[in-house]
Amino acid sequence: MKWRRLIPQVLTYTAVIVLVISTVAPLLWLFIMSISSTPELTAVPLHWIPHQADFSRYGRLLTFAAHSAGEEFILAMRNSLAASFSATAVALLVGIPAAYSFSRMPGKRMKLLYAVLGTYMMPPVALILPLYMVFGALGLLNTVAALTIVYCTILLPFVTWLLKSNFDAVPIEIEEAARIDGVGLFGVLRHVTLPIAKAGLGTAALFAVLLAWDEFFYALLYTNDLRAKTLPVAIADFAAGRATDYGIISAAGILTAVPALVIAFFLQKTLIAGLSAGGVKG
Amino acid sequence: MGLSSRERQAWALLLPLLVIIATVTGYPLINTFRLSFTDASLTGRNVAQHWVGFENYAYVFTDPDFGDAFRRTLYFTFVSVGAEILLGVLVALLLNREFRGRTAVRALLVLPWALPTIVNAMMWRLIYNPEFGSLNALLLQLGLIDSYQSWLGTPGTAMNMVILADVWKNYPLVAIIVLAALQTIPRELYEAASIDGAGPWLKFWKVTFPAILGPLSVALVLRMIEAFKVFDIIYLMTRGGPADSTKSVSFFVYQESFAYLRAGSGASYAVTVTLTSAVMIAAYIMLLRRQSSTA
Numbered sequence: 001m002k003w004r005r006l007i008p009q010v011l012t013y014t015a016v017i018v019l020v021i022s023t024v025a026p027l028l029w030l031f032i033m034s035i036s037s038t039p040e041l042t043a044v045p046l047h048w049i050p051h052q053a054d055f056s057r058y059g060r061l062l063t064f065a066a067h068s069a070g071e072e073f074i075l076a077m078r079n080s081l082a083a084s085f086s087a088t089a090v091a092l093l094v095g096i097p098a099a100y101s102f103s104r105m106p107g108k109r110m111k112l113l114y115a116v117l118g119t120y121m122m123p124p125v126a127l128i129l130p131l132y133m134v135f136g137a138l139g140l141l142n143t144v145a146a147l148t149i150v151y152c153t154i155l156l157p158f159v160t161w162l163l164k165s166n167f168d169a170v171p172i173e174i175e176e177a178a179r180i181d182g183v184g185l186f187g188v189l190r191h192v193t194l195p196i197a198k199a200g201l202g203t204a205a206l207f208a209v210l211l212a213w214d215e216f217f218y219a220l221l222y223t224n225d226l227r228a229k230t231l232p233v234a235i236a237d238f239a240a241g242r243a244t245d246y247g248i249i250s251a252a253g254i255l256t257a258v259p260a261l262v263i264a265f266f267l268q269k270t271l272i273a274g275l276s277a278g279g280v281k282g
Numbered sequence: 283m284g285l286s287s288r289e290r291q292a293w294a295l296l297l298p299l300l301v302i303i304a305t306v307t308g309y310p311l312i313n314t315f316r317l318s319f320t321d322a323s324l325t326g327r328n329v330a331q332h333w334v335g336f337e338n339y340a341y342v343f344t345d346p347d348f349g350d351a352f353r354r355t356l357y358f359t360f361v362s363v364g365a366e367i368l369l370g371v372l373v374a375l376l377l378n379r380e381f382r383g384r385t386a387v388r389a390l391l392v393l394p395w396a397l398p399t400i401v402n403a404m405m406w407r408l409i410y411n412p413e414f415g416s417l418n419a420l421l422l423q424l425g426l427i428d429s430y431q432s433w434l435g436t437p438g439t440a441m442n443m444v445i446l447a448d449v450w451k452n453y454p455l456v457a458i459i460v461l462a463a464l465q466t467i468p469r470e471l472y473e474a475a476s477i478d479g480a481g482p483w484l485k486f487w488k489v490t491f492p493a494i495l496g497p498l499s500v501a502l503v504l505r506m507i508e509a510f511k512v513f514d515i516i517y518l519m520t521r522g523g524p525a526d527s528t529k530s531v532s533f534f535v536y537q538e539s540f541a542y543l544r545a546g547s548g549a550s551y552a553v554t555v556t557l558t559s560a561v562m563i564a565a566y567i568m569l570l571r572r573q574s575s576t577a
Contacts, residue, residue, distance in 0.1 A: 015376050016387060023390050026450065027397070029416055030405045044430070046419030094298040101295035105288060109296065114567045116299070119307045121563045123511040125535040126556040129545050130313035131306075132324070153307050160299060185291055214398045216514040217532075221540060232400035236518050239404050246408055253401040264396030268389060271458055 034058070034250035041246050057251040069238070069248055073255070075226040076234035082144045083219075083230060084212035087151035091159040091208050092201070094152075099163035100189055104172070113164065120157035124217045127153065135222060142228045150218045155208045162207065166200030167193060203270040206263050213260055231256045314556070317549035324543040331546070338550035348551060350526070351534040358445060358530060359509040365449045367502055370456025371494070377457065378464045388461070391454040399451070403518035406447035410434050410519075434520050437527035444519050444528055448512070456501045463497040464490070496573055503566040510559055531555045 033041060034057060036050035061073040102113045131150060132141070140146040170193050178192045194201065216232040223229045229237075235256060238249045264271075285293075318338055322331040342348060377388055394402070409417050412432035421427045433443045467489065475485045513532040516522060522529035522537070529537075535555060539548030 012376065012379050012381050016381055016383075019373060019376065020387060020390060022450075023394060023454075026405055026409060027393060029409065030401075033408060042414045044414065044419070045423060046414065046416060048416075048419075090302075094302060097295035098299035101292045105292035107289070107292065109292065112296075112300075114571065116303060117570075118560075118563050118567060119303060119311075121507050121559070121566065122307075122311075123532060123552075123555055123559050124513075125511075125532050125552040126314055126559075127307065127310040128535075129317055129324075129539055129549055129552065130310035132540075133313075133545075134310070149306055152302055156299065156302060210396070214400075216400050216517075217536075220517070221536075232398060232514075235400050235404055239407065239518060246411075246414070249404060250408065253404050257397050257401045260396045260398050261393060264392050265389075268392055271392070 030250050030253055033246055034248075034254050036247060038245055038247060054247075057245075057248045058255070060248065061251055061255060069252075072226060072229075072234055072237075073231075073252055076229050076231045077255075079144055079147075079223075079226075079228050080213060080230040080232075083147040083151060084209045086144070086148045087155050087212050088159075088205055088208040090148065090152055091155035092205060095156055095159035095163055095204070096194070096201075097189070099160045100167055100193065102160070102164045103167035104175075113161070116157045117161050120154060120161075128218070128221055131218075132221060142223050142225065144228050146222050147215075147219060147228065147230065150222065151212045151215060154211055154215065158211065159204045159208050162204045163197070163200060166197045166204070169200075170196045199270070203267060206267055210260055210263050210267075311556075314549050314552055317545055318547075318553045319550075320546045322545040322549070324539065324545045334546065338547045339554075341547060342550050342554055347526070348531075348534060348554075351529050351531050354441065354528070355510060355512065355530045355532075358441065358448075358512055359506055361442075362445045362448045362452070363502065363505045363509050365445070366453040366456050366505055367498070369449065369453040370501070371460055371498070373453070373457040374460035374464055374494075375490075377461050391457060393454075394451045395454045395458070397451060399514045400518055402447060402451045403515040406443075406450075407434065407519050410443055435524055437525045440520055440524055441528050444515060447519065448509070448515055452505060452508075456498075456505065459497050459501045460494050463494040467493045500566070500569055500573070503562060503569060507559060507562045507566060510555075510562065531558075 032048075032050065035053045035055055036047075037052075037054055040047045040050050060068065060070055063070045064074050065071060102109060106113075127150075135141045135146045140149075174196070175188050175192055178188050183191070214232070215230070216236070219228075219230040219233045220236070223233060231252075235249070235252055238252055317331075319333060319335060320331040321334050321337075373391070377384065377391075397405075409415055410433040412418070412430060412435055415430075415433075417433065418427070418430040422430065431439070434440050471489050472485060475489055480488065511532055512530045513536065516528050516530055516533050517536075520528045522533045531551070532555065535548055535551045538544055538551055542548075
């Protein structure tokens with residue numbers, strides 16, 4: 001009788017251990033690579049644990065010196081931050097009123113909302129050529145402005161969709177009470193709905209930053225040097241370079257991942273809502 | 283006159299969104315269609331474009347390289363999404379059981395999902411490295427291989443190794459969605475099934491599966507839409523090689539347009555890819571609408 005209860009327990013814990021190891025090991029190895037010396041990383045048979053933790057690569061990446069890996073990394077970080085935050089700001093500014101309209105006055109416009117969501121899921125190849133030509137003609141190639149514009153194609157539909165379901169959850173009675181007191185539409189939105197939907201706004205903003213931070217295809221096509229190149233493009237360049245310092249590539253990867261992982265930590269509770277709205281890039 | 287003031291307000295609030303989408307998505311989309319009927323090129327500024335009718339499309343549908351890329355992309359899509367669904371459900375069932383440290387393990391699962399796609403690709407490329415990679419070291423030290431393998435340099439293994447890296451990052455998403463659905467199933471349903479004498483297998487198909495089917499199908503279609511677009515991970519890990527064995531349709535369009543600079547034919551490939559995606563997107567939207575009307 002005791003065995004019958006013990007066996008499922010043992011199986012469960014075995015499976016959990018396998019799950020934890022398979023999740024953590026690749027990430028842990030990325031970190032170990034970033035603090036191991038190059039001879040240790042290229043040894044055969046491989047030396048798994050470094051004799052001495054060497055954090056100097058992080059120092060190099062975060063020190064601004066002309067024509068160094070640090071310069072490239074710091075400027076790419078600046079470009080990534082600028083593009084992510086400005087695109088998120090635009091998406092919120094435009095997405096809030098639109099989502100409110102879809103939520104409170106849907107009418108026949110619901111089809112429009114689904115069409116907007118459809119554009120979000122379209123493959124980027126549907127847009128890359130004409131956008132490239134227009135940016136070229138306007139002199140916007142290799143600028144953060146171009147990335148901000150093109151990221152709106154991703155963030156705006158996503159934020160609108162996510163916020164719409166957030167506004168749906170705000171009881172309409174509260175708004176009606178304010179309206180009877182003579183508050184106009186914008187007043188209700190600003191002083192009643194938005195404060196209640198504050199958490200949802202935060203979630204949408206964090207998701208939007210995450211999506212833009214992760215974006216690679218457009219950034220690869222529309223930027224070519226440090227004036228606008230983002231972190232994912234810089235990492236692809238590091239990885240393609242002749243340099244065989246796997247440690248510095250790993251360190252750059254870790255530094256790029258940390259902001260995303262921190263955001264994900266804060267998103268944990270509200271993950272599901274964002275995920276089913278398609279808040280994920282393969 | 284026709285519009286009430288409330289209708290006018292509704293449209294006014296939507297206006298900025300509609301203007302921006304029309305400009306940054308609608309206009310380029312229409313232009314991609316237009317380009318696909320021309321011989322436009324991305325080289326010189328003032329090279330005249332000529333209307334060539336369906337010539338590009340005649341080429342698209344007879345181009346064996348594009349056909350191969352299409353089949354390869356379908357392979358990538360079905361194998362990676364299939365594995366993600368299977369693993370996602372299994373891990374969700376595991377995480378729904380009671381064990382110590384469950385909350386921490388659940389939190390851990392968010393890490394691969396949040397890892398930027400390019401960092402994931404770079405990480406696995408280093409792990410697969412043919413000369414110094416840790417996968418080779420691990421398998422050799424365990425005695426599973428007798429010499430270092432070039433995982434990404436061999437046409438027979440490259441695609442499956444890319445898929446493995448993609449599955450590792452994306453199955454947690456499925457697991458998280460399924461787990462949320464599992465937690466809504468009332469315990470009484472399982473108890474009632476037990477009283478009726480149902481074993482674990484029957485309980486899964488009669489109680490669990492119907493409850494997760496909705497969210498699972500959303501996750502399935504969503505992942506298929508994303509997998510069909512695959513570009514980043516292939517660009518970083520293999521650049522479509524070796525011998526084109528990992529060249530996806532997105533990579534194909536990228537090369538045609540931005541390496542060979544053939545914008546006209548590049549656009550016709552892009553339209554073909556977009557229309558294929560559109561079928562899946564339509565299916566996704568139908569699913570969402572059905573779920574929102576039954577919810």
